[in-house]
Amino acid sequence: MATKFPKFSQDLAQDPTTRRLWYGIAMGNDFESHDGMTEEKLYQRIFATHFGHVAIIFLWTSSLLFHVAWQGNFEQWIKDPLNVRPIAHAIWDPHFGKAAVDAFTQGGASYPVNxxxxxxxxxxxxxxxxxxxxxxxxxxxxx
Structure with a gap:
């Protein structure tokens, strides 16, 4: 037995409220009709956002390199990679109490680190x- 899909009520289609809703949905997704957005401009903007994303990734990676060079123990790890635990960065938190400072002081550092x-x-x-x-x-x- 074939599945029958319900038919859309033509009376409902003639209702002014329904027509306004469908028109609003159609126009809201029709970029070219209300903001001059063409397909070419849309693709250019999407392509441009990729450069913004790559810039954020480079900034994040740069900060990682900088903080390890500044607060890490990369050179000590190079000399003895089996026994030195690599430090990502120091933890600067004024709310740390003595117990927390002691718990996070690890990897041969004299201050709390990750x-x-x-x-x-x-x-x-x-x-x-x-x-x-x-x-x-x-x-x-x-x-």
């Missing part, structure tokens, strides 16, 4: 970075 478990130290080593100056240079390059 340990980098992501593997970025290994990646940087693989691509040839060996010193904090390499990290600083990479941070400036990405800006």
């Amino acid at each position: 340990i980098a478990y992501s593997g970025v130290y290994h990646w940087w080593y693989t691509i040839g970075m060996r010193t904090n100056n390499d990290l600083y240079s990479g941070a400036v390059f990405l800006l």
Whole structure:
């Protein structure tokens, strides 16, 4: 037995409220009718937003490089990668009490830090970075 779809009521189609709603929906999605947006302009804007997204990624990566060079222990990790835990950055929080400071003081640091478990130290080593100056240079390059 074939499935029959319900028929749209023609009486409802003639109702002024229904027509206004459908017209509003149709016009709201018809860019060319109310803001001069053409398909070409739409694609250009979408393409341009990709550059904005890439710029944000570069800024984020630059900040990661800078903070590890400034507050991390990359050079110590290069010398002894099996025994030195990579530090991502220091934790500066005035609300930390003594117990929290002690709990987060790890990896050979004398202040609270976050340990980098992501593997970025290994990646940087693989691509040839060996010193904090390499990290600083990479941070400036990405800006």
